[in-house]
Amino acid sequence: MSLNEKVAIVTGGSRGLRATIARELASRGANVLITYNSAKGEADKVAQDIVRKGREALMVQCRGDDRAAPVQVVSAAVTKWGRIDIIINNAAFGDDMALTEITHDLWDKTFDTNIRMPAFLIKEAMPHFGSAPRIVNISSTAARAAALEGLTRVLARELGQGYNLTINCVNPGPIATDMWFKHTEPEISEAAEAVKKGTPAAPRIAETDDIAQICTGSVVNANGGLVFV
DSSP states (O other), X not given: OOOTTOEEXXXXXXXXXXXXXXXXXXXXXXXXXXXXXXXXXXXXHXXXXXHHTTOOEEEEEOOTTOTTHHHHHHHHHHHHHSOEEEEEEOOOOOOOXXXXXXXXXXXXXXXXXXXXXXXXXHHHHGGGEEEEEEEEEEXXXXXXXXXXXXXXXXXXXXXXXXXXXXXXXXXXXXXXSHHXXXXXXXXXHHHHHHHHHHOXXXXXXXXTTOSGGGOOSOOOOOSTTSSOO
């Protein structure tokens, strides 16, 4: 599918699956804004790849838990390109903790990054949407994921007809990127082996270009958002 001259925002687009998404959007013709927190070197490489594909790239440094970030990101995109057609909400923060271990600060940072940032980024982008905007929220696990998936359903109902918009949520599971393999601790290696053995589709960790090959046991609603399951 051609995305020629579309304008895309990919949050956290400097590394991992997020960088792959940014490159793929550029390959299909989109100009891409990527956000990054501290990984400027990696963001530079992604931006250079986008330019090599003949598209325009823009980098915005921000933190997902910074409440000024949505305005900053949208303003940068609109100043350069005049509109926004695609948003990939993929910046994330989280830590595996039991309820007895969690703190107020960690809770706030997790939900500011994973829920508040996507919601307010969409809100700020609304006046600048193109003719048929597309939004994808990248989910994960635990309470923050349930909140993001719920937000996706609510916004699909609220914004769909008014903006000729679709918004969906994807839970990709473990993906073989630098974000997964940068860890060398034995427990991470053990976890990787457990994932391989426990994946019904294939005894491996998914690659970034897997689509149909790694989808199994999923239920996809194709009813225009009339019914959410």
